[in-house]
Amino acid sequence: MEDEDDVVVIKDSNGNTLSKGDSVVVIKDLKVKGSSSVVKRGTKVKNITLEDDGEHIMGVGDGVKGIALKACFLKKA
Numbered sequence: 219m220e221d222e223d224d225v226v227v228i229k230d231s232n233g234n235t236l237s238k239g240d241s242v243v244v245i246k247d248l249k250v251k252g253s254s255s256v257v258k259r260g261t262k263v264k265n266i267t268l269e270d271d272g273e274h275i276m277g278v279g280d281g282v283k284g285i286a287l288k289a290c291f292l293k294k295a
Contacts, residue, residue: 226272234294236275240266241295248291257282262295 228236231245241264248257263279274286 226268226270228268228272228275228289230289230293231291232293236266236268236289236292236294238267242266242275242277242292243295244287244291245293246291248287250285255281257285257287263287263292 230236230242236242241262244257244259244261244263247259250257261280261282263275263277263282266275266277268275269286273289275289275292276284276286278284
């Protein structure tokens with residue numbers, strides 16, 4: 219028997235499915251762990267990549283470089 223590949227579907231705060239390369243917008247001010255900086259509401263994160271855990275994305279945006287964000291705090295742009 220062959221094992222089927224498990225496809226991880228990541229959804230934003232509105233229930234829209236996110237895919238690699240999408241742009242998203244932060245819906246809430248988020249504190250960055252280990253830093254005194256804050257990712258402000260309305261920050262656009264471009265060219266996202268999806269993580270295998272099912273709830274995190276990585277992206278680059280205005281003042282955001284290589285940061286992991288939870289999909290529940292994002293909406294599709």
